Amino acid sequence: MSNVIEITDLTKRYAGNFALKKVELVVPVGVTGLLGPNGSGKSTFIKAMLGLVKVDTGSGCVLGRTWPAQVKSIRDRIGYLPEDDCYILGLQGIESVQMMARLSGLPTTEALRRAHEVLDFCDVGQERYRNVETYSTGMRQKLKFAQALVHDPQLIILDEPTTGLDPTQREEFLDRIHALAIRFEKSVLLSTHILHDVQQVCDQVIILVRGEVRLADSLENMQRPLQAGIQVRVVRDAIRFADSLRRRGLGVQCENDTELLVQGDASLIRKTVWASSKEEQVLVERMDAARNSLEHSFMEIVSEKNYAHP
Amino acid sequence: MPILDLGYRNWNGDRSSELLRWTVVATTGISLVWRGTWLKRFMLFATFPALVTMFGVGLFEQAARDDTYRKMFNGFLASRIEPMGPRNRMRSRVANRPQIISETTDIATQRHLAWSHMLLWYFRYPQALWIVVVIGLVAPRLISYDLRSRGYLLYLSRPLSPTSYVFGKACILFFLLAMITTFPAIAVYLFGLLLSNDPSAFLQTWDIPFRILLATVVLVLPTSAIALAFSSLTQESRFAAFAWFAVWIVGWVTYLVLTGSAMFNAEDAIQLQKRWLMISPYHVLGQLQEEIFGVLPADQHLAGPWILCAAVSIVGFGIARWRVARMLKV
Numbered sequence: 001m002s003n004v005i006e007i008t009d010l011t012k013r014y015a016g017n018f019a020l021k022k023v024e025l026v027v028p029v030g031v032t033g034l035l036g037p038n039g040s041g042k043s044t045f046i047k048a049m050l051g052l053v054k055v056d057t058g059s060g061c062v063l064g065r066t067w068p069a070q071v072k073s074i075r076d077r078i079g080y081l082p083e084d085d086c087y088i089l090g091l092q093g094i095e096s097v098q099m100m101a102r103l104s105g106l107p108t109t110e111a112l113r114r115a116h117e118v119l120d121f122c123d124v125g126q127e128r129y130r131n132v133e134t135y136s137t138g139m140r141q142k143l144k145f146a147q148a149l150v151h152d153p154q155l156i157i158l159d160e161p162t163t164g165l166d167p168t169q170r171e172e173f174l175d176r177i178h179a180l181a182i183r184f185e186k187s188v189l190l191s192t193h194i195l196h197d198v199q200q201v202c203d204q205v206i207i208l209v210r211g212e213v214r215l216a217d218s219l220e221n222m223q224r225p226l227q228a229g230i231q232v233r234v235v236r237d238a239i240r241f242a243d244s245l246r247r248r249g250l251g252v253q254c255e256n257d258t259e260l261l262v263q264g265d266a267s268l269i270r271k272t273v274w275a276s277s278k279e280e281q282v283l284v285e286r287m288d289a290a291r292n293s294l295e296h297s298f299m300e301i302v303s304e305k306n307y308a309h310p
Numbered sequence: 311m312p313i314l315d316l317g318y319r320n321w322n323g324d325r326s327s328e329l330l331r332w333t334v335v336a337t338t339g340i341s342l343v344w345r346g347t348w349l350k351r352f353m354l355f356a357t358f359p360a361l362v363t364m365f366g367v368g369l370f371e372q373a374a375r376d377d378t379y380r381k382m383f384n385g386f387l388a389s390r391i392e393p394m395g396p397r398n399r400m401r402s403r404v405a406n407r408p409q410i411i412s413e414t415t416d417i418a419t420q421r422h423l424a425w426s427h428m429l430l431w432y433f434r435y436p437q438a439l440w441i442v443v444v445i446g447l448v449a450p451r452l453i454s455y456d457l458r459s460r461g462y463l464l465y466l467s468r469p470l471s472p473t474s475y476v477f478g479k480a481c482i483l484f485f486l487l488a489m490i491t492t493f494p495a496i497a498v499y500l501f502g503l504l505l506s507n508d509p510s511a512f513l514q515t516w517d518i519p520f521r522i523l524l525a526t527v528v529l530v531l532p533t534s535a536i537a538l539a540f541s542s543l544t545q546e547s548r549f550a551a552f553a554w555f556a557v558w559i560v561g562w563v564t565y566l567v568l569t570g571s572a573m574f575n576a577e578d579a580i581q582l583q584k585r586w587l588m589i590s591p592y593h594v595l596g597q598l599q600e601e602i603f604g605v606l607p608a609d610q611h612l613a614g615p616w617i618l619c620a621a622v623s624i625v626g627f628g629i630a631r632w633r634v635a636r637m638l639k640v
Contacts, residue, residue: 050467052638072328072469080467086460089451090342102334103468105325114321121318133459147464152321184318 004030004155004187005049007067010058012044012211019044020055021211028188031181033198033219034191035283036208037302042191043083045208046157050075062308063154076147079148083159083191085140093128093135104151114150123172135166145173149180156180156187161195162181170197177201186188195294199223205294207301214301222297230261232273236285244276261290328469335465335478340485343448352444353489359436360494366428367502370421374506405577421514421634423605425502429495429518430603433525434596437491441533442558444486449537450550452479453630458545462634472635476538476627483534492526525602529595532619535626536591542633558591565590580610595619 005027012020020041036042049051049062051071055128060067062074088096094115101111119128122142127135132143141164148156158177162170172254178201180186190202198205198219205222229251234241235258242254250272251263262269266289277284343349373379376434453476456462465475499518503511536557540550568589569582587593594615598605 047638052463052466072471075467075469076325076328078467082463082467084463086463087336088342088461088464089455089459090345091338095338099334099338100464100468102338103331103465103470105328105331106321106323107326110321110323117316117319118318127549149318180318184320200611222518 005062007060011056012048013056018211023213025213028059028204029187030203031188032204032206033202034189034206035298040208041211045157050080058220077154079153079156081144081148081158081161087132089133091132093132093143096132097150100147101150118146118150138169141165155187160189162194174175174201195298199294209302223291228265229261229264230266231288231290232284233259233260233286235285237282239282241282244280248272248276331470332474332478335475336481339482339496349447356440356490357494359432360498363428363432363498367425368505370424371505397523413544415458425515425518426603426605429607433599440490441487445533445537446551446554449483450547453538453541454544454547454550462637472631476537476630477633480534480538487530492522495522499561525599528598532622535623539626539629544629561590562592565593588614
């Protein structure tokens with residue numbers, strides 16, 4: 001199976017307004033970032049995939065099953081982490097995860113065993129024996145993640161999963177997503193506003209704007225620069241360093257006081273950059289092949305510079 | 311830190327049928343509500359009237375063998391039937407029911423009637439009150455809590471439809487109500503069979519367990535439907551609880567006020583009670599139970615309560631399902 005989702009002609013209207021407009025979409029195996037401004041139809045798309053909202057038109061295939069006809073069978077194979085803060089009042093964390101496993105058809109004892117395993121994986125300690133309403137936002141996110149994973153789904157849909165997590169927890173969370181994709185061959189659809197998260201774990205990116213797919217491409221293609229070059233990060237004095245490089249005949253764009261983009265063939269200009277660094281006594285912290293900024297691409301697509309308004 | 315962290319592992323076991331996933335909603339709900347101390351106390355108290363009914367059945371069987379107990383049983387039965395109101399008093403007089411086993415009566419022909427009366431009393435008086443209390447304690451939070459904490463998203467993102475979700479929630483009430491009506495009533499029946507010391511007793515009363523089941527269904531379906539509908543209409547369970555008790559109290563009091571003026575004239579009372587029956591859920595259910603246990607004279611049968619009962623059940627569950635499905639809209 002090369003694609004986890006193949007959807008054609010998906011339309012959903014709320015009171016005459018298009019939430020999704022004739023969406024044609026293919027989500028390949030791997031980690032896919034679903035981006036878009038607020039109200040672009042990301043959540044509607046996810047809920048449509050799960051059969052939680054009735055669509056006006058649309059057909060396709062999700063995880064090899066006919067969508068929307070076999071939506072219940074599809075739900076059994078999808079792990080969904082909702083954006084909303086949702087929990088069952090009165091249940092302990094462990095019971096909550098066990099219940100979700102049982103709802104996905106696992107036998108009671110097996111569900112409890114899996115719940116413990118997955119909570120360990122999500123780094124939930126003894127808090128699992130506390131009632132869920134006493135959890136902090138970060139703990140609830142971890143709990144929802146465990147609930148999404150407990151039945152070992154093929155596709156994991158995460159709607160704003162890193163909201164409310166501190167930077168350390170966020171990095172750990174992204175590491176888990178990465179591990180699930182690489183070591184356990186899970187496909188992940190990550191809906192988020194945080195472009196850094198997408199950059200860190202995604203292979204593909206889909207950008208939805210006003211209910212339409214504006215871009216569906218690999219992250220690598222999106223970040224490929226229009227011009228070859230090197231992205232250089234220095235400790236300080238990037239402006240002075242840029243002047244020095246210009247004097248050596250290189251094209252340089254200074255992005256801020258620590259980062260600059262040196263244009264040209266990387267294999268040819270690298271030596272010049274090192275020589276100039278030595279001469280100017282500027283400490284180079286990092287040197288990468290130049291990439292287009294995802295933020296820049298996203299802003300360009302969302303601001304509709306290249307797209308006519310429908 | 312876990313003692314043994316296995317990390318994430320794939321799972322390839324067999325899954326249960328999608329058609330049975332509502333049982334998870336029901337069993338989780340039952341285990342959750344069962345943590346309430348007050349509910350446990352109420353459920354314990356709710357079994358006590360079954361002991362009184364057992365005593366009545368035992369007394370009847372004793373009277374069947376020993377004439378000295380006949381007077382005592384007649385008194386006991388009369389005291390159970392007396393609270394049924396002027397209509398029933400009159401009906402009882404017509405059918406000579408307080409003197410259910412006179413000196414000349416054949417016990418075998420009266421066993422069915424006597425047991426039915428005892429069970430009707432059990433359903434109609436103590437258990438009707440317990441049903442109102444237990445549902446009022448449990449039902450208001452069943453859906454409203456999920457609406458408040460958006461827990462319905464967790465349920466419905468699994469292979470569960472809004473209909474199965476509502477059915478699962480209703481099963482929590484069905485179970486609790488069966489615990490305080492069906493199971494004790496069946497126990498009373500079995501107790502009677504054991505005490506009768508007469509194999510023909512089963513042949514005379516074989517239909518009573520079915521009547522008990524039907525009486526339970528008639529009690530449980532509309533009451534659960536109303537309670538779940540109220541619960542689904544608000545995120546504040548106290549509003550749902552208020553609405554639940556208000557329906558019973560207002561209906562009952564209004565009925566008594568409207569029919570009370572003819573309290574001492576049995577014929578007028580019957581007419582007035584027929585006219586205003588539908589405004590009191592308690593009296594509508596009472597009428598149905600009398601029919602089910604076969605103690606209602608043929609000329610007293612009414613179609614209205616049956617239709618009302620079915621309509622309330624359909625509309626109540628329909629409202630609950632509609633509200634849950636509606637919450638899914640983004």
